[in-house]
Amino acid sequence: MDAAGDGQIRNTLKNKWSAYQERRQTYFWVLSYLKPYRGSLIALIVMGLVLALGEISIPQFLRYLIDVVVPEKSNTLFFTALAVLILVLGLMFAATALCNILERSVQEKAARDLQLSLFTHLRKLGFAYYEQHPTGETLSLFNHNLTAVQKIYTQYLPLIIRHLLLILVPLVMVLHMNTKLTLFILPCYFLYYLIGPTIDGKTAMYFKQQTQERERLNQKIYNSVSSLVEVRAFGATSWEVGRFTETYEQYAKTRLGSLLYRHLQFSFRMTATAVGVILMYILGSQSITSGSMSVGTFVSFTIYILMIFRSIGRLTFQLLEQSYCIGQAQLLYQYAQHKPVVQEDRKPRFLSDIAGALTFSEVHFSYRGRSPVITGFTAQILPGQKTALVGTSGGGKSTLLKLVGRFYDPDQGQILLDGVPLTELSLSQIRESIGIVFQETYLFGLSIQENIRFGRPDASQADIIAAAKAAFIHDFILELPEGYDTLVGERGIRLSGGQKQRIAIARMFIKNPSIILLDEATASLDTVSEKAVQHALQALLASRTTIAVAHRISTIRDYDQIIVIDQGKAVEQGTYEELVRQQGIFYQLVKGEELHEEQLGLDMAIHT
Structure with a gap:
């Protein structure tokens, strides 16, 4: 028997032994x-x-x-x-x-x-x-x-x-x-x-x-x-x-x-x-x-x-x-045996009080097997400050929100919460101090009050009603035949997009986090629903550190700072007026949105 045949037999036996061991x-x-x-x-x-x-x-x-x-x-x-x-x-x-x-x-x-x-x-x-x-x-x-x-x-x-x-x-x-x-x-x-x-x-x-x-x-x-x-x-x-x-x-x-x-x-x-x-x-x-x-x-x-x-x-x-x-x-x-990508430190630190200051220091990140998404992002967000992330699709805006929530950890650099690296803090404290409103809100097939109570399981009925009022959804709930006991159906199918988003906002009120992350929270809503949700968001975001990924620039005019992200980096930073005066990337995004809205208005006028 030649050497190739011997090698094949050895490989076969080795594979069988490995299979047996497994x-x-x-x-x-x-x-x-x-x-x-x-x-x-x-x-x-x-x-x-x-x-x-x-x-x-x-x-x-x-x-x-x-x-x-x-x-x-x-x-x-x-x-x-x-x-x-x-x-x-x-x-x-x-x-x-x-x-x-x-x-x-x-x-x-x-x-x-x-x-x-x-x-x-x-x-x-x-x-x-x-x-x-x-x-x-x-x-x-x-x-x-x-x-x-x-x-x-x-x-x-x-x-x-x-x-x-x-x-x-x-x-x-x-x-x-x-x-x-x-x-x-x-x-x-x-x-x-x-x-x-x-x-x-x-x-x-x-x-x-x-x-x-x-x-x-x-x-x-x-x-x-x-x-x-x-x-x-x-x-x-x-x-x-x-x-x-x-x-x-x-x-x-x-x-x-x-x-x-x-x-x-x-x-x-x-x-x-x-x-x-x-x-x-x-x-x-x-x-x-x-x-x-x-x-x-x-x-x-x-x-x-x-x-x-x-x-x-x-x-x-x-x-x-x-x-x-x-x-x-x-x-x-x-x-x-699958190890979590994010693991808590053996002796995590607990902050006595979370103010909500966030610091990004030369953050780099890429999803496994893919090209880098974040390449040296650096920014400072003060407690209670409202910050918007804008940029072209695929620039890493939503990824940054995932990094803040520690769904992933940076490959290089670090993110600090109140001066402490996120990797040193307790995962439970991070998740408790952060509230996220996604573009698509997941509602359980339970009643409205149980979906709101999800924000804080020990909340009382009075807490739930107060949260619903703050989210401007209380009056709508009372109009329903079963009120707060109304079943929303699988994934909230019985409610409109705006109603689901306001229930998600009510969850945030009842959770009362120090930091709010908005991932294009109104992107899939019509104009009327978006105004109602924005009204509820204004009350929610007051005095809270906020990071919002914005799909419509007109919704972030009053934000404290806007960070323009291009190819995973912060290329422009300032208020709405400051960035418009610079006439850089942000200025082009504003003009593009205005032109798009003008075209939509013209199309509607022609069809009516």
Whole structure:
């Protein structure tokens, strides 16, 4: 064999070893959630052993009945043996009840801990994770992968322990009863493994592909539902159905392949078992004829062998099913090992009072794998000062807001809050001191008052009403049939854009942050709605440090300072009048907006 062939073999073995190591790490990670309940787990194993001993006593009762009681025709021996059997069955009943209680306790607690741990981790990952991973992928992890992994606790692990005990205990008995016959029969069962590994490999491959295709299908379903309005508006229903059908057919193909090889596994295993049973009866009849084994002993031996074969089959099935779950657990394990882009300092600092002064010092930032967005941005924002960021699209304005909220950290330079670097402060204090109004406000499918209360969960009804009044949304709410108890629908679908934005502003009033970030908060609103929202914003921004990304320059005329950003840098800075007098980039933006508004007015006049 040449060197290239040797190298290929080594790479194959290396890849297989790496895959094994990854699966092993994943399995130990899943089992780590059982550590707090190891006492209950040990008790569960002990109860399982009691049940196994109880089960092997039943064939011994039959052996005693056939070899001793029947030949002697003794009622006393029969009833004595029956009483012992009833006592054993009673102990088995009690052990089964206790075993079920322990199983449920361990299963549910471990499954709960895993789910809470993953959900908590999801909240820690932040903006970076959500912007890089589709929503459908995350939903698939929590809906399918997590459910599959929880089956390890609730189904596979308990059964694996039980079947393993029901193999080992009867195996000790048959080896004690007839070692030679046992050693002849058991290898027959393992004939399956002459071709079994090939079938197992194919099954695992198809199951992995099935998992991947199901994720694609879930993502497709999510996209189809989310884009329903656009698809119908463009008359693209047939196109969308075609794409969905193609995705589903690929999933069905891998699903059928997985089922085929799983049934082949079962068929070959049953064939191997049948060969072993036939050999057992041939050799057993010879042993009875020669007098080396009694009829009762052979009957109990047969029951033990069938018990072992049955338990091996079920154990193998459970191990295979568990291995499929481990394949899905690998995605969860990789997700759990995903480190948040932003991490809190081990000993974060807490400010006794936040004034709201912000300092940007030579800030550089780029999203992973992309060109730099912020390149040396420097600026000073005083407490209570209203600052607007303007510039062409893609210049880094919204990115700066994300940096202020510590959704990302700068690659170079630093941002200081009241003279302290953001990286040294507690994340909770940063988030509590900052309020953000996005262009698209997310409302929960709850009542209006619950959506406002989201700003401060312990707020009273009076606080909510006061916040709504300050946001100029109170009168509108009272006009609704159910007032503050009105359900807004999914993502606030029952409300207009302006109404949703004013509820978001009410949230900010009730949260009462020191710093307000406005990310084009009125960009998607019509003129009437924008005026109402701007009216509410004026009250909100009073005496608060404000940074606004403005899409209409006319809305920031009264701001304390305006920073013009070009290619990630602050190229102009001053008040509205000062920047207009400079006749630089800002002046061009103002003239461009005026020309655009004049053109819109002319178009409206022509059409009317």
